[in-house]
């Protein structure tokens with residue numbers, strides 16, 4: 001038979017008393033169990049680094065400002081499509097001053113081939129004005145300031161911080177979101193969760209290029225509909241349920257893919 005508890009018995013160690021009432025501690029949020037050991041993560045990125053020692057984003061730009069504009073234009077558009085439109089645009093305006101002088105109508109005309117061009121032309125002018133007004137015409141190198149600019153979200157800010165300022169950020173696009181979840185490298189329901197998971201596990205020395213490696217791996221090998229596992233250099237390490245082979249593809253340096261065949265789904 002269970003002993004009745006004494007009324008004055010002290011609460012168990014896990015229970016705290018606040019204002020005379022017992023308060024049970026909230027369970028601590030648990031980190032998801034890591035599927036990959038640090039050595040495996042290191043090896044994945046070592047191989048990506050061998051494949052593409054200096055990966056480049058495929059959006060053409062000539063300075064931090066034109067990069068920012070190109071990334072804003074690339075939402076729901078292909079990099080190749082954006083590059084076609086920005087060739088003339090950046091010749092005419094490669095600074096916020098010149099962009100404002102060009103005006104919304106002319107910008108709209110030049111980017112008509114890109115989806116959502118009206119809203120994007122408006123944002124490009126508004127963000128150029130904001131750069132002139134608040135930052136002396138320069139692109140700020142901190143996320144908080146970047147996300148205040150019209151048309152700039154966390155992902156765009158992360159791309160700019162990474163590519164223009166060399167900061168170890170992780171801009172989670174559709175490819176990185178898929179890879180984080182499919183491989184179980186950084187599972188998450190939102191891009192922010194995947195971003196946090198990847199930033200936590202990727203060794204610092206690989207963070208500068210990790211964003212590009214993952215995008216390119218997702219775009220050309222670990223594709224959305226059907227991953228091309230026999231062409232994958234990490235097939236032996238990958239723990240994705242969908243993988244079709246354990247034999248990794250030969251590890252060789254890959255030549256950059258020309259824009260004409262670059263494909264993105266943003």
Ligand code: SF4
Pocket residue numbers: 182183221222223227228229232233234235236238239240242243244245
């Ligand atoms: S083995 Fe297949 S599923 Fe795993 S990363 Fe490579 S392509 Fe993707």
